[in-house]
Amino acid sequence: MGKTPSLLILSILDSGVSAIRLMGSLVVIYLGLGWKVRKARRAFEKELIRIGMSKEDAQRIGAQYASLKDNAVKAIKRSIAGFRF
Amino acid sequence: MSEKPEKKKTAAEEAEEVKQILSAVSTEVPALIKSIISAVFSEEAGKNMGRAAAAFYKELKDSGMPDNVAVKMTENYIGVFTSLGDLLKGAGGKKGQIIINAGKGKEIGEEIERRIKEKLAEKKAEAEEEEE
Numbered sequence: 001m002g003k004t005p006s007l008l009i010l011s012i013l014d015s016g017v018s019a020i021r022l023m024g025s026l027v028v029i030y031l032g033l034g035w036k037v038r039k040a041r042r043a044f045e046k047e048l049i050r051i052g053m054s055k056e057d058a059q060r061i062g063a064q065y066a067s068l069k070d071n072a073v074k075a076i077k078r079s080i081a082g083f084r085f
Numbered sequence: 086m087s088e089k090p091e092k093k094k095t096a097a098e099e100a101e102e103v104k105q106i107l108s109a110v111s112t113e114v115p116a117l118i119k120s121i122i123s124a125v126f127s128e129e130a131g132k133n134m135g136r137a138a139a140a141f142y143k144e145l146k147d148s149g150m151p152d153n154v155a156v157k158m159t160e161n162y163i164g165v166f167t168s169l170g171d172l173l174k175g176a177g178g179k180k181g182q183i184i185i186n187a188g189k190g191k192e193i194g195e196e197i198e199r200r201i202k203e204k205l206a207e208k209k210a211e212a213e214e215e216e217e
Binding site: 004005007012014015018019021022025026029033036037039040041042043044045046047048050051053057060061064065067068069071072077085 | 096097100101103104107108110111114115118119122123125126127128129131133134135136138139140142143146156157160163164166167168202
């Protein structure tokens, strides 16, 4: 008698664990993203400065490159907000 | 009377299916996002994009373009790569669903579908073995 309800509860609990794991992974990815962007931006600016561009101009163009992160995050947020099951 | 247990079994099966899908998604989706991010935001990717922008800027300077114009044009050049939001807006459906219709997008969609199916089949086989 109690086998099916307990299976159902177990499945729901497992689903909850998977959902929490997914959210956790996404949070970790989001937190690590800023660091990765900073590193990539520094490498990007270094290349521009190496060719003879002034530091200020390189930083301005570097900021444009870093804005790719904001665009990507915005796009993901928009798609999550508009998602319907 | 006899319908009640059958309904409960269906609910349990559905919950089991949702569990399997979530379990597959929770491992596959973060891996997919991680690989996309590292393709765009890594030291190597930044260096490569910097090299491309530097080559563009140098070409403009060598052809006699004033510095401020060359910088502005380089900024616009990088802006083309970074306008990902507009790109996704064009690819997205009306309700925020991404329509995968172009060659590479279709391949990615098929790959995700294939992997989820594989994971589900694995989980099902494991569950069957456990039951036996």
